[in-house]
Amino acid sequence: KQEVTQIPAALSxxxxxxxxxxxxxxxxxxxxxxxFRQDPGKGLTSLLLIQxxxxxxxxxxxxxxxxxxxxxxxxxxxxxQPGDSATYLCAVEAPAxxxxxxxxxxxxxxxxx
Amino acid sequence: xxxxxxxxxxxxxTRGQQVTxxxxxxxxxxxxxxxxxxxxxxxxxxxxxxxxxxxxxGNFPGRFSGRQFSNSRSEMNVSTxxxxxxxxxxxxxxxxxxxxxxxxxxxxxxxx
Numbered sequence: 001k002q003e004v005t006q007i008p009a010a011l012s013x014x015x016x017x018x019x020x021x022x023x024x025x026x027x028x029x030x031x032x033x034x035x036f037r038q039d040p041g042k043g044l045t046s047l048l049l050i051q052x053x054x055x056x057x058x059x060x061x062x063x064x065x066x067x068x069x070x071x072x073x074x075x076x077x078x079x080x081q082p083g084d085s086a087t088y089l090c091a092v093e094a095p096a097x098x099x100x101x102x103x104x105x106x107x108x109x110x111x112x113x
Numbered sequence: 114x115x116x117x118x119x120x121x122x123x124x125x126x127t128r129g130q131q132v133t134x135x136x137x138x139x140x141x142x143x144x145x146x147x148x149x150x151x152x153x154x155x156x157x158x159x160x161x162x163x164x165x166x167x168x169x170x171g172n173f174p175g176r177f178s179g180r181q182f183s184n185s186r187s188e189m190n191v192s193t194x195x196x197x198x199x200x201x202x203x204x205x206x207x208x209x210x211x212x213x214x215x216x217x218x219x220x221x222x223x224x225x
Contacts, residue, residue: 034214043117043203043216089156100146100169101214103156 002027002097006104019077023090028068030094035075038087080111117217125223131192134220138206145187150201199224
């Protein structure tokens with residue numbers, strides 16, 4: 001059974017510092033991994049999608065890496081801003097899970113001005 | 114392009130009642146999936162529909178059901194509501210599997 005873990009559950013950094021968010025998964029046979037952002041009481045916004053054949057994806061200040069063999073992904077956010085404060089979730093889509101997304105518990109990020 | 118639209122935004126029901134939630138996907142998206150989000154269990158998959166067929170189902174009791182119409186709009190129904198059904202219900206759409214998911218803002222259901 002695929003399990004996705006995100007540690008730490010919460011993170012606080014001063015504005016301008018780089019953010020490093022971790023995601024680990026137990027079954028390396030995945031189709032893809034997605035990173036999402038969620039603001040309080042709102043839906044999820046997809047940030048980056050990494051296909052299983054890819055090692056990383058970049059969008060603006062965001063960069064996500066994927067290491068299937070070790071079951072890990074890392075989301076880097078450069079030069080954090082207060083507007084980056086949100087909960088960040090990773091999710092994997094895998095054949096063993098019937099192609100449904102399995103989510104981690106999320107990391108709640110606070111960027112202090 | 115309009116995003117994923119979920120209605121209603123908030124619902125308050127009492128135990129034993131039933132509820133229907135609606136989701137309109139992004140135009141052209143044929144896959145619609147539903148998730149339940151609670152503080153204790155996080156995000157859990159309910160089911161996925163593609164071209165009016167349920168393609169995948171999560172581990173929820175039969176009180177949770179859904180359907181998809183020919184225009185890809187989807188509804189989910191929860192019968193005989195229990196207190197533990199209080200949650201944010203999220204709908205997501207995509208053109209097909211293995212593609213980026215686009216989520217709606219959710220329906221916040223409170224069961225009293």
